[in-house]
Amino acid sequence: MTFEAFETSDGRPVELLTFINGALTFNYTNANTDVIVGATTYTPLEYTRTAPSLSKDSDDGNVKITIPHTNPVALLYREILQSNITSVTIQRFHDNDPAEQVQVFWKGEIGSVATADSRTTILAIPLSQGQDEIPRFTYQSLCNYFLFDSGTCRIVRDDFRFVATITSIDSTGRFITINGLRTRAGVLDAGVSGALSSAELDEYWLNGYCLTGDGELRRVVKNPAGISSPLDPDTIEIPYPFVSASASDVITVFSGCKRDTDICVRKYDNIINYGGWPTVPEVNPFTTELPKGSRSSDSNFTRFS
Template sequence: MSYNTQEISAAAGQPVELYRFVLGQQVWTVTSGREAITYQVESYQPAVIRRSAVEQSPEFARNGIDLECARDFAVAQLFAAARPNGVVSLTVFRNHLGDSEYITWWKGRVASVAFAGSTAKIRCESIFTALKRPGLRAHYQTGCRHALFDPGCGVNNQAYKLAGTVASFSGLNVTSSTFLSQASGWLTGGYLRVAGVPRMITNHSGDTITLSAVLPGLAVGVAFEAFAGCDRTFATCQSKFGNSLNFGGFPWIPAKNPFAGDSIV
């Protein structure tokens, strides 16, 4: 019996949904069914999760879904301390028990998570909401408009990486002798990555760095990768990265406004 036949039947339908969350290289797969399901080589484990109905509307913002789950659900915990650095995408597959046909029923991303008691509500917005967002535009500014290591920048992050292990940490401060291999400030504005999850480095002094938010999985002895930072100035782009040809700013903008009404000489 096909999926459509069971879906429109009066009593034969036994729907089961598979939820696939992705953040970078991390993947979480759960199912609303009672037993584990293998689909496309991945194993979906049973989880207590409840989904809201989907409203069919021409307004993309109203086509989202809410998921209610346990507070300690791994995806919800990504938002416990701060928003993760990256987009958590969600794909919902659907089929009926006894049928091998699956359909991609919904696709979008996690917009926010609200905690209440022992539960968490994961608000997800449809992938089509991205169609209403304006694209980024270049600005006439003195600082570089590119993000470090992105395609516009063109610098290879592997050439500006430090690899080591955590010696100690307290709050947002992380200590490692690896950080001493570069002068203080070299990592400021860069990021620390542990198990594929990055956090921005707001300060680098000696063997200690300060992160912008709590980093899940951080522990003594854990391996990390730390990447250099950039202050978006032409001088740093030229001296630190040798990348002045790709500098995305306009460093010689006149400091004097010719339309201010006073003399420019």
């Protein structure tokens, strides 16, 4: 029998789910035991998915896949936005098919990831949608560049870091105290155009990130001392706890940026590489009517009142 015949008769479908992110490959199946296809082993995973949507809307062909929040694929997106595209391939075969015909059911890439409670929902988009071109830069006053990007921002990352050991981690795992963090901010500020204020030094690491010796990355979402908090100025907040970090472990913290011209000048002295348009006019001359003018001289100049 052909694969199509099993699909429309008494077939016993088994699904194979593959995620590929750079050098990382994750192979899963909805079967209760390992499934071996060629040289590849697919391990059981408790997941659900929707059928590919069929409409003329922008979400045409999308698939939502829900997996445990502790799954390695989910953890990839709990740290820092991935620079690699994660491809998604869904294959099917029938357990009672002696020929073990495996067919690709759907193929695309991860478009977005959201975690709530103990489940992570992945919105996977078809390849055709992922290849749509979008503007790389936006006409805006804020900088479009990624901080420390060697081709655009050009700031050397290691010039704005603090390598130390973790002093303590609170019970939630999200507030990390590193003795000397605030002092290091003051040292890094020395010699750069325009000194930062005390409040700005308190928030020196905000929007930066930290890296453990095991290679785990987390964004710095708050410098608690910079938001009128009674917490120690050597404390930073991260969105999710590290998997294995503990007190006395080595950690590296990299500074952050507000992406405006003022901080670009005074914190990094890097305005020559600024990636925004700070003088964007508030009035669009192409859509706003100019005020009526009056003839002011015989030279045909017009004065606007």
